[in-house]
Amino acid sequence: MDAFFASVEQASKPSLRGKAVVVGGLGPRGVVATASYEARVFGVHSAMPMAQARRLAPHAAYLVPRFTLYRSISERVMALLRELSPLVEPLSLDEAFVDLEAAGAAWDEDSARLAGVRLRADIRAATGLTGSVGLAASKMLAKIASEQAKPDGLVLIEPGTERALLGPMSVRTLPGVGPATGDHLRRAGISTVGELAEAGEDELVRLLGKAHGHALYAMALAHDERPVVAERETKSVSVEDTYDVDIHDRTRVGLEVQRLVDRCVGRLRGAGLSGRTIVLKVRRYDFSTLTRSETLRGPTDDPAVIREAAARLLEAVDTTGGVRLLGVGVSGLADYTQEDLFAQAAQPSRAAETDSDEAAGTRGAPGAQGAEDGAGTDRREPAERHWRAGQDVRHADWGHGWVQGSGLGRVTVRFETPLSEPGRVRTFRVEEPALEPADPLPLVAEADPLPQGPP
Structure with a gap:
């Protein structure tokens, strides 16, 4: 899925479509979970401290995550993938590997491309969002293809072209090559995947150790035999919060x-x-x-x-x-x-x-369990009337809306729905009795839109 959290927020809030949106923890220690493509133009990216993001893109909309909504949309997408194949390996809420041969969904390049085209159309129809598809003979190459396809595209890597495609790419393209390994290889004069292959297996083992050296050499030759694993046993259930103070x-x-x-028990029972x-x-x-x-x-x-x-x-x-x-x-x-x-x-x-x-710099990356809860959740504390930017609300007279911001005893709300035009803005006291937290509305037409209150 393309800039998943931010795209969901843009689809939910008509006034934010086409504008810079940043989702994450809004406190002093918050980090960016996802930035829209409009925000990425200013250099904002995931895992960046939110304070730095605000300096780079001061006019962007900064919103707390709404994981309940993200999960429900993710479930729809994963269900579409499982219609294609019984072998679906989710990597996160917005990404998965699919073995198209397992159920005969594809058997050659043409059928694979057709499956990808249909999948993208089905995702858009079911969620109103865009996804990018990478098609290749292995998981590593499919992942690379999907990154090349972003946003809202499809890339197929034809068999026999893999080595030529990988050769000029940075070594950081390969799984398992992070900043430290990348710098180590660069100091050894290896910056591209082609140079990795030329260095040879023995040299990579000497530089990186046996296991890592063997693995990287195989990937440099476009060899990846990892199967798509449909089910991964859940080993634990956990929640955590990072506090602003x-x-x-x-x-x-x-x-x-x-x-x-x-909260943890709720997840267990769920x-x-x-x-x-x-x-x-x-x-x-x-x-x-x-x-x-x-x-x-x-x-x-x-x-x-x-x-x-x-x-x-x-x-x-x-x-x-x-x-x-x-x-x-x-x-x-x-x-x-x-x-x-x-x-x-x-x-x-x-x-x-x-x-x-x-x-201090090792806070969990978005997508991890800790990041999900630490980035800033949509917890509701109506007794304290603590309104959070991006939170869904409903007013007795004005209908459904979302919080644009709050402070100094006031809360500003824009009243609009995913199916409406950009809505009006109203400001209330934080104790406004007619204003209550609400559940998110569907992104696509599942029912008649709710009335939006007085004209």
Whole structure:
């Protein structure tokens, strides 16, 4: 999918179509999750600190993510992929590998291209959004082709042309070549994939080690035998939040942990899972990260049991100096629950702990579990009337809209829907009783548009 989060926001908000949109955490420590192509012109990109993005594109619209909506659209897209083949390997909410031969959806270049054309049309019809398709004989090459196809395109790499295509590309194009490896190769005089192949396997093993050297040499020759893996076992369910200001109050830390437990249990139950091992993650003011875990006698999805375990784990953590991130996770997953909940809560079988120092620049990249919750969620706190930019709202008189901004006791709302023209802007007191949080509306016509209130 093309600039997925930002494209969803543009499709949801007619007044933002064709304009620079940046989605991510809006606090001082927020990072960019996705930037629209209009924002990328100014140099804004994912994983960039939000403060830097605001300096580069001060007039862009900055919005919190709405993951519930993104997930629902992702499910539609993945369902279309599974109509093509039983072998679909999702990489994230907006990207997946599909083996077109598995169910006979394609058997040669022409049939593959036709399948890709039809898929793009189906995605647009089902979601109102654009996706880019890369077609090739391997996962590595299909990924490269899809990047070349962006935005809103299709690229097919014909068999026999792979080496010629890869040769002039940067080594950073290949999977597993990050900034550090790229710099190491550059210092050795290797900047392109063609130069990787010319260097030879022995030289790459000497430079990078046996496993990495062998793998990169094979990729430089366009060899990638990895199969499309349809199902990946879920190993854990977790949530975490990064706070704009360090939390020093111990009671507040405890309350935040309990709130994270409730969110984690919601995800567990939504997936029909339970788990034995409860994990608490605490990142302190100095960026040191502590992880504590406790394994129960049997799997559970009971929030009371998990709350008690998380509270016990927190007791063993020194939060003096402040906390900047908290996370709660459950692993050791199963599709059943242990009946003797009180016994397992009282008698944990073992506990483990790890400490690690994480550099200030290693916050999780968007798409990862931690980034999803840390980037800034669409949590609703109506009691505090805390309105967030991009949040869906509904007014008793004006209908559906979204928050453009808030501050100084006021909240500004633009009233429009995905199916309307750009709407009007109104400003209210933050305590406005007629204004309430709302669920997102569909991007495509599934029902008659809601009335938009007084003209």
